[in-house]
Every structure is written in C-alpha cells, then in structure tokens.
Amino acid sequence: MLTTFSELVEQKQPETATNRETSAKPPATKIETKDLSFFYGANQALFDVTMAIPEKSVTAFIGPSGCGKSTFLRTINRMNDIIDGAHLTGQVLIAKEDIYAANVDVVELRKRVGMVFQKSTPFPKSIFDNIAYGPKIAGMRKKSMLAEIVERSLKRAALWDEVKDRLQDSALALSGGQQQRLCIARALATDPEILLMDEPASALDPVSTARIEDLVFELKQEYTIVIVTHNMQQAARISDRSAFFLQGRLIEVGPTKQIFTNPNEKQTEDYITGRFG
Amino acid sequence: MSSTAKSFQETLAARHRKGWWFEWLCLGSTLFGIAVLVVLLSGIVWQAFGWLDWQFLSSYDSRFPEKAGILAALWGSVWLILLTALISIPIGVGAALYLEEYAKANWLTRIIQVNLSNLAGVPSIVYGILGLTAFVRMFGLIRVPPAIVVISLGFTTVEIPLPGLPFDRTVMSGALTLSLLILPVVIVASQEALRAIPSSLRDASYALGATEWQTIRHQVLPAALPGILTGVILALSRAIGETAPLVMIGALTYLAFTPGGIEGPGDILADPQSLVRAPFDSFTALPLQIFNWVSRPEPAYQHVAAAGILVLLVLLLTMNATAIFIRHRFRSRTRW
Ligand SMILES: Nc1ncnc2c1ncn2[C@@H]1O[C@H](COP(=O)(O)OP(=O)(O)OP(=O)(O)O)[C@@H](O)[C@H]1O
Numbered sequence A: 001m002l003t004t005f006s007e008l009v010e011q012k013q014p015e016t017a018t019n020r021e022t023s024a025k026p027p028a029t030k031i032e033t034k035d036l037s038f039f040y041g042a043n044q045a046l047f048d049v050t051m052a053i054p055e056k057s058v059t060a061f062i063g064p065s066g067c068g069k070s071t072f073l074r075t076i077n078r079m080n081d082i083i084d085g086a087h088l089t090g091q092v093l094i095a096k097e098d099i100y101a102a103n104v105d106v107v108e109l110r111k112r113v114g115m116v117f118q119k120s121t122p123f124p125k126s127i128f129d130n131i132a133y134g135p136k137i138a139g140m141r142k143k144s145m146l147a148e149i150v151e152r153s154l155k156r157a158a159l160w161d162e163v164k165d166r167l168q169d170s171a172l173a174l175s176g177g178q179q180q181r182l183c184i185a186r187a188l189a190t191d192p193e194i195l196l197m198d199e200p201a202s203a204l205d206p207v208s209t210a211r212i213e214d215l216v217f218e219l220k221q222e223y224t225i226v227i228v229t230h231n232m233q234q235a236a237r238i239s240d241r242s243a244f245f246l247q248g249r250l251i252e253v254g255p256t257k258q259i260f261t262n263p264n265e266k267q268t269e270d271y272i273t274g275r276f277g
Numbered sequence B: 001m002s003s004t005a006k007s008f009q010e011t012l013a014a015r016h017r018k019g020w021w022f023e024w025l026c027l028g029s030t031l032f033g034i035a036v037l038v039v040l041l042s043g044i045v046w047q048a049f050g051w052l053d054w055q056f057l058s059s060y061d062s063r064f065p066e067k068a069g070i071l072a073a074l075w076g077s078v079w080l081i082l083l084t085a086l087i088s089i090p091i092g093v094g095a096a097l098y099l100e101e102y103a104k105a106n107w108l109t110r111i112i113q114v115n116l117s118n119l120a121g122v123p124s125i126v127y128g129i130l131g132l133t134a135f136v137r138m139f140g141l142i143r144v145p146p147a148i149v150v151i152s153l154g155f156t157t158v159e160i161p162l163p164g165l166p167f168d169r170t171v172m173s174g175a176l177t178l179s180l181l182i183l184p185v186v187i188v189a190s191q192e193a194l195r196a197i198p199s200s201l202r203d204a205s206y207a208l209g210a211t212e213w214q215t216i217r218h219q220v221l222p223a224a225l226p227g228i229l230t231g232v233i234l235a236l237s238r239a240i241g242e243t244a245p246l247v248m249i250g251a252l253t254y255l256a257f258t259p260g261g262i263e264g265p266g267d268i269l270a271d272p273q274s275l276v277r278a279p280f281d282s283f284t285a286l287p288l289q290i291f292n293w294v295s296r297p298e299p300a301y302q303h304v305a306a307a308g309i310l311v312l313l314v315l316l317l318t319m320n321a322t323a324i325f326i327r328h329r330f331r332s333r334t335r336w
C-alpha cells in the first residue's frame, strides 16, 4: 500500500511546510487532552487518551474502523453531548481552558471549533443561506456584511467561481464534491479557530479530493486542523502530525514523517504497511 | 436435464401462476373499494339532485323541507374546525417537539408515548363525556358571569365581551372537546414527521453554534412542516365528521342563527366584535344537522340530508386535497 514516504510527500508538500515542524521553534499547543476516556452508556470507546495538538498545523487521525477516531474528534467540539447516555472522564483543553468546565457555553465553543462531517450535509436552503446560517444565528443581520462573509468563505473553500452566479439556487443541486466544499465554506463562515474534519473526502472522486487537500493545505496557515482519514497517502500528503488509534487507545502520535517512515510501535508499522486494518 | 433443474422448471410455472392470481386478487380488492364508493356517492348525488342549490346553502333549517337550509350548520362546522385547529396545532406540535427534541428517553417519556397511542384509540363518545364534564359544566365548580371590559382610547371606546364560565354548549366547548379527541393523532403524526428528519441535519446546525431553539426553528420545523401539516389536516378532517362527542356535549340541532351572527365576510367588516362573540355562541354542526334531518319522518328530508352530506363531503375533500397539495409541493423541494 505504501510507496515510500518521500515519494508521497514530493507530490505536494512544499519544503517550507514540511520543515517547519522540525526546524522552527515548536508552535504553541492548541488542543490538549488528558486521560480522556469516553463511554457510550456502558460501552467504553476511548481509553485514557493523552495528546497535544499544536496550533496552525494539520493533524491526521488514522486507524481501523471503529477505533474511536470520530468519537475523539467529536469530544473536541462537544458534539457527543447530544448523545443520550454518553459521558466522559478526563480533560479536553483548548488554549489551556477546560472545555468541559461548568462555565463553558457549548454554543460559543462550537462557534470556535468548526466541524465538517463525513457525509456532506447541506441544509435544504439556498447556497447563500447555507453559508450565512452560522453568522446569522450568531446575531449578524447586516445584509452587506453577510454577503461579504459568504463571498469570502466560498472563495476560501475554492467554490466561489463555480457558484457565484447561482447563490440563490438550492444547495442540494450541487455535486457531491461541491456540497462538501460548501460545508467547509459554511464552517469557515463562523470564523473558527479550529477545524475538525471527519473523513471529508471519503465519498469524493480524485479530483474533488485533490481540491479539498489543497484547501486543507491553504487553511492551515490560519486554522488548527484535525482530520480523520482512512487514506494513508492522504494523511502522508497533507498532515504535519499523525495520530494512530487502535481499539479506543492512542497508540502513537508524532510528526507524520516519523510515523510513516520510522514508527516507534510495531502496531503502527503493521497498520501503515497494510498488514491489517 | 438434472433432477433439480427439472423440478425448477416444474415449480417455475406454478410460481408464475401464483403471482398472477395474487395480482388479480389485489386488483379485485381495490376495485371492490372503489365500487362501493362509487355506489355510495352516486346514490347521494342522485338523492341530492335538485336540492343542493343556493337556497339550501343560504337558509336556516325549517319545518318545511323545501325551505330547509344548511347555513347554521355550515358556519358552525367552519368555526368548530378553525378553533379546533387553533387549539390543537400549537399544543400538539409543541408536545411532539418536546417529546422528540428535548425529552430524554426515560421511563416517563415511555409511559407518555404508550399512553398517546392508547388515547388515539379511545372512542370519541368518551371524549364527549369528558368535554361535557370539563368544558360544558366545568365539574360544576366554576361559575363566573360574563362581563364586558371597556377600554377607552380617547377618540373611541373598545368593548371586549368576556365569556362567562363554564363554557356551556358553545362552539368553544365543542372545539376544546374535538381538540382533545384529535390531539393524540396530531402529536403522533408530528412526532413521526420530526423523526423523519435525519439527525445529520441537526448535527450540522449544532456544529455551527446554533442553540437548540435555533436548530428547531430554522432546520427541524421547516423540514418537518409538510409532514406535520398533512397529519394535522387529516386529523381535522376526522374531527369535522365527528358526531358523537357533539351530541354528548349537547350541541343544538335547530338553530336560526350562525355563531356571532356572521353569515359572510361582510358581517365581519360591519361588526368586527362578532369575531370575539362567535366562539361563545351556541352552534350546530354539519354531521349533527344531517343526522337530525335523516331521523325526521317526512321522506323529503332524506333529500335535504343528502344535500347536506354532499356539502360535508366537499368540505372534507377540499381539506384532504390541501393536505396532498402541501405534501407534494414541499416534497419536490426537499430531498436528503
Ligand atoms: N452513537 C453511538 N452510540 C453507541 N456507540 C457508538 C456510537 N458511535 C460510535 N459508537 C461506538 O464507539 C466505537 C468508536 O466509534 P467511532 O465512530 O469513533 O469509530 P471510528 O474510528 O470513527 O470509525 P470509522 O473509521 O468507521 O468512522 C465503535 O465501537 C462504535 O460502535
């Protein structure tokens, strides 16, 4: 499955980006978890995960199906709160603040931590209204301001040129790839600090996938991005750091280059080289 | 040819034959239903022919069949349905929203759920008894005389007549009773419409920092609205044909006035306060009036009744057509 890592990286990664982590001073930690365990009722899905995610970087979560990647991702914007009977122990810190503390408002938190789901979920509204939804519910009323945000978000998500003439059309009429970029644009419209992406390209063709990868690459200049992917090449191409999960445990986390070429754990190596999973 | 292949060939023909028979059986069932409906309808149309005219639509009931009309019953039913809708939609949709969107799944919600399904099956006469005690008589406990509140606005005074309690045999009692009757159906139908909304839609909204209320207001309700409205209209068209509960609460059958004295839009313009008075007037309703005509000895009243049935059917079909229209109109616009 894996060719050599350098081959994969050569396809895309410009020098500066790959080397930043090793050469420059380490960036500040944005997200941190301490002994995080998660339970769906009696069923434990995460076991004592401790991890630090640096800001303005791309961190890829890899691991076989059902290992808890999505669960972990959803603890970061507290989307798991909605699930009946679920609870967690341990801590999740964003910018050193415990997001599960009693005084934290989830609504405010989710504005800061955007999320893109595996299955694109455009609202049955116009393209414009989809993007404007986040700012609108946050209280923005000014038409000109909304229009500006919509344009900027769509441009950032590399969708503007394709839809600028039909902003009032239903978002459901877009292609799958366009819908996914629409969802990314929608998440960007609330101006988050962190972007969580759960397999954003899993249902897309190679061209759309490439566009989304380019996008992730662009976005990490400003955002802290966490991306779940089943595609090893993709993880190698776009991420600065990778975290490997297995059966609810974090097996290993480190610079992508090291994880893919010289992992510390045997299980990581087996998974990456396609021996299981 | 091997033996399995042979038996396959033998049974194949039998299997096709069975399929053919079944198809015809189903077609027969369908045709039977349609045939009965056609016979019924044509019978009624035949009987009503010549009787359903403007005179019938615009006069009150009478001792003479030729002069009898449906005006009081028609307006009574219209008011009844309007008020029932006004009462049952907010309560029903609110309850469904609470059960589906807010309430945690625990033993209490499970009990409520089971009871809702049971209540939907309770005979309507039981609701009639309930309405009689609760709304018409208010358990004999409450007695407040009607009053008139006068508000002076300087250039004019507005008089708002407040109804006395209990409601007695008024449109309001009838509407409250019918609301109780259809609430379980409205709630269950609304719940089903809400449940059909994929959770991914809610998740997407929450993930953008929407509150629960905003998610319901901007995503869930608009998406569920066609389903909810369909359920509500079907429930209302059941209510409009209900007779037993109205008999029970003692609605009148021989009336020479409409609720609030409103016989058309002109009357409302001439006296807007009639809108406030109407819900607290006595009333009769289409099914009651029809039942009353059918039980009269003069044969000519059978024709009057048939004309009344036609009016009721037209009202029903209009409501059902609205439900279908709403469903189609919205469905073509949304898909998941
Ligand atoms: N809503 C839920 N209720 C109960 N159990 C759940 C729920 N969601 C996930 N789980 C369980 O938690 C475990 C981890 O699931 P999770 O979705 O996090 O895996 P994943 O790594 O994202 O898998 P995939 O790669 O297939 O998306 C699984 O065993 C799953 O069955």
Ligand SMILES: [Mg+2]
Pocket (backbone or CB within 6 Å): A069, A070, A071, A198
């Ligand atoms: Mg997942």
